[in-house]
Amino acid sequence: EPEVTQTPSHQVTQMGQEVILRCVPISNHLYFYWYRQILGQKVEFLVSFYNNEISEKSEIFDDQFSVERPDGSNFTLKIRSTKLEDSAMYFCASSVGEDTQYFGPGTRLTVL
Amino acid sequence: RKEVEQDPGPFNVPEGATVAFNCTYSNSASQSFFWYRQDCRKEPKLLMSVYSSGNEDGRFTAQLNRASQYISLLIRDSKLSDSATYLCVVRGFAGGGNKLTFGTGTQLKVEL
Numbered sequence: 001e002p003e004v005t006q007t008p009s010h011q012v013t014q015m016g017q018e019v020i021l022r023c024v025p026i027s028n029h030l031y032f033y034w035y036r037q038i039l040g041q042k043v044e045f046l047v048s049f050y051n052n053e054i055s056e057k058s059e060i061f062d063d064q065f066s067v068e069r070p071d072g073s074n075f076t077l078k079i080r081s082t083k084l085e086d087s088a089m090y091f092c093a094s095s096v097g098e099d100t101q102y103f104g105p106g107t108r109l110t111v112l
Numbered sequence: 113r114k115e116v117e118q119d120p121g122p123f124n125v126p127e128g129a130t131v132a133f134n135c136t137y138s139n140s141a142s143q144s145f146f147w148y149r150q151d152c153r154k155e156p157k158l159l160m161s162v163y164s165s166g167n168e169d170g171r172f173t174a175q176l177n178r179a180s181q182y183i184s185l186l187i188r189d190s191k192l193s194d195s196a197t198y199l200c201v202v203r204g205f206a207g208g209g210n211k212l213t214f215g216t217g218t219q220l221k222v223e224l
Contacts, residue, residue, distance in 0.1 A: 045211040056209045091155055098210050103155040
């Protein structure tokens with residue numbers, strides 16, 4: 001069964017550093033998403049991406065965040081200058097159309 | 113009022129018990145409804161979509177009441193492996209877009 005994959009599984013970084021989280025969505029999916037979950041809290045939407053552009057973003061997704069689909073398979077989330085409060089689990093998801101979204105295993109980001 | 117509201121639990125039930133979870137959502141324009149399951153420190157996994165006509169998948173039954181903005185999940189003959197957090201999820205919360213809005217989850221512990 002096809003799956004969304006994410007790398008790395010755990011990323012530790014210093015405050016102020018840039019990080020890039022990588023995702024490989026399911027191959028025939030057209031819509032891509034990033035969500036995050038701070039420990040002990042609910043899953044929160046960050047951004048959706050379709051047809052090579054952002055289709056929707058949340059208030060969390062400020063100028064420090066960016067997304068890119070650099071080739072036909074990868075989908076990345078970049079945080080330019082990490083803050084302590086960016087520490088969270090980041091989930092990538094993808095969907096064929098506008099309905100069921102399938103999640104990757106997540107990247108645990110720890111900002112020190 | 114919270115966007116998607118769930119009783120956090122935990123619900124501690126013996127193996128074989130029937131357990132029901134409820135969820136309410138605040139925006140009547142929401143388009144699609146789901147139950148996801150999340151194991152500790154793992155990604156959300158789709159359990160089932162929820163339709164107004166009700167739907168059943170083995171031991172799991174989901175129901176949607178659009179008039180009351182209420183979603184339910186019933187688990188019959190619960191197994192130890194059902195222990196997890198059950199997430200009530202709404203798509204198109206603000207009347208458009210694909211973003212998923214999550215509840216905080218209801219924790220289920222099935223015991224011997």
